[in-house]
Amino acid sequence: MNKQEIKDRMDSLVEILNQYGYSYYVLDNPTVPDSEYDKKSRELEKLEKEYPEFAREDSPTQRIGGEPLDAFQKVTHETPMMSLGNAFNEQDLRDFARRAAEGVSGDITFVCELKIDGLAISLKYRDGRFVLGSTRGDGRVGEDITSNLRTIRSIPLSIKEAGTLEVRGEAFMPHKSFLALNKEREEKEEEPFANPRNAAAGSLRQLDPKIAAKRNLDIFLYGVGEWENSNITSHSESLDALHDLGFKTNKEWKRCKSIEEVLEYVAYWTEHRKDLNYEIDGIVVKVDSLDHQDELGFTAKSPRWAIAYKFPAEEVVTTLKDIELSV
Ligand SMILES: NC(=O)c1cc2c(=O)c3cc(F)ccc3oc2nc1N
Secondary structure: OOHHHHHHHHHHHHHHHHHHHHHHOOOOOOOOHHHHHHHHHHHHHHHHHHHHHHOOOOOOHOOOOOOOOOOOOOOEEEOOOOOOOOEOOOOHHHHHHHHHHHHHOOOEEEEEEEEEEEEEEEEEEEEEEEEEEEOOOOOOOEEHHHHHHHHHHOOOEEEEOOOOEEEEEEOOOOHHHHHHHHHHHHEEEEEEEHHHHHHHHHHHHOHHHHHHHOOOEEEEEEEEEEEOOOOEEHHHHHHHHHHHHOOOOOOEEEEOOOHHHHHHHHHHHHHHHHHOOOOOOEEEEEEEHHHHHHOOOOOOEEEEOOOEOOOOOOOOOOOOOHHHHHH
16 A cells, blocks of 8 residues: 555544444444454554554544653633532422522523532543543642543544534443452452542542553533534533534433423432442533523522532441441
8 A cells, every 4th residue: 555545544444443432432332343343443553653644643542642640730721610509409409490490581491410420521622633631620720631531432532523612521430340440459458449439530630541541431521611613502402412523421311391390300310320330429400591591690609500409318227247346
C-alpha cells in the first residue's frame, strides 16, 4: 500500500473501532465478538507504531495515555458547576414544585432522573474533539483529569459537532467493578473501598492513567454547560441531543406533567433501586423548559429549577456478630 492508502486504512480502522466501542460501551449492545475488535485493534496499533504521523488522538489505542502526572492542573469552569438543594420527603418535593410553578409563566413540566451516586464531571469538546475533562471541585475551580477520563470507554474521544460543547455528568463505578476491585484489594491486604462513590473518586484521583484504566469506570451525562450551536429549548431535548451525539445518558429519565407523577416516579425507584447495577442515592427533579429555568435562576449555591430528593438512609441491620465485636 502507498502512504495515502495506509493513512486511509488507519482512519477507517479508527472509525470502525470507535463504532464498535460505541455499541459495546454506550449502547451496551456489542455488534461484533471481542476477537474481531481485538484483531482490528492490533492491526491499528501496529500501523500506528510504523506510521506515527498518521496516528489520531481519537484512536481507541490512545485512551490509556502516557506517563503518570506529577499533579493535576486546576481548571476554572466558565459556567460554574453548582450543587443541588436537597429534599428529604414528599412535602419538600411538593414545596419545590409549588415554588417552581409560582415562579414561571405558563404550565410547568418536570423531568425526573435517577441520582447517580458518583462524581460530578465536566467534558469539553472543541470542533468534535474531547479536549478537557475535569472534576466539579468547589463549583468554580476543579481539577484537570482528562487523561483519566479518556480511559472511560463510554466517553467518546470525538463527536460530530463543530464549535465548543461542554457537557456534565456523573462518573461512577458499577457494582460489578466495585465488588471485583474490593475482592482484589482484600487479596492484596489493601483497605477495601467503603462504597462505589469513594472507589470512583479514588480511581479518578490516580495520577497514573494506567490505574484508572483498570477500574472499569463508567459515566452518565445529564446536562449541558456551554453549547455554541445549540437550539434546544428544554432539558428533555438536551438529553435526547446528548444521546444522538454519542454520549451515554441514563435511559430511566421521565417527563412528569405533575407533582403526582413525580411522586409516583420517586416511589417506583425507591423500591426498584436495588435492581440497578449501579448505585443511586436519590432522584433529581428538574424543570424541563429552559426558559422556565432561566426565569427561576439560581441561589448562591444551587439552581431553583432542580432539586435532589435523597432516599432515606438505609437502616443498617446490625448482626449479633457486630454487637459482639463492638463490646
Ligand atoms: N448525580 C446525578 O445523577 C445528577 C446530578 C446533577 C447535578 O449535580 C446538577 C447540578 C446542577 F447545578 C444543575 C443540574 C444538575 O443535574 C444533575 N442531574 C443528575 N442526574
